[in-house]
Amino acid sequence: MNLEECRTRIDQIDEKILELYLERMNTVIEVAKYKKEQNLPVLHPKREQEIIVKQRSKAPEELKQYVEALYQTLMETSRAYQNELLK
Numbered sequence: 001m002n003l004e005e006c007r008t009r010i011d012q013i014d015e016k017i018l019e020l021y022l023e024r025m026n027t028v029i030e031v032a033k034y035k036k037e038q039n040l041p042v043l044h045p046k047r048e049q050e051i052i053v054k055q056r057s058k059a060p061e062e063l064k065q066y067v068e069a070l071y072q073t074l075m076e077t078s079r080a081y082q083n084e085l086l087k
């Protein structure tokens with residue numbers, strides 16, 4: 001693949017990532033509603049740790065740290081969105 005082809009492929013992959021990210025954030029709306037009803041905190045460190053461990057375990061050694069960073073960011077934005085919804 002030349003650079004142009006790689007970028008076209010990346011654009012296609014980004015479309016899919018965005019679709020799934022929006023789906024994840026839409027699901028987070030339901031989580032926020034539940035937490036509000038049950039008076040639960042947004043942050044659930046144990047759940048976050050489980051997600052990090054699980055996703056790291058599925059990544060090749062050289063990508064584990066990047067997968068972890070990705071999930072940290074996903075969950076950070078999820079918490080920010082929940083905090084916004086719960087205002």
Ligand SMILES: O=C(O)C(=O)C[C@]1(C(=O)O)C=C[C@@H](O)C=C1
Pocket residue numbers: 028031042043044045047048051074075078079
């Ligand atoms: O599972 C939850 O309790 C969530 O609020 C979702 C989520 C996530 O985005 O995966 C976000 C915040 C929590 O700290 C843990 C996980």
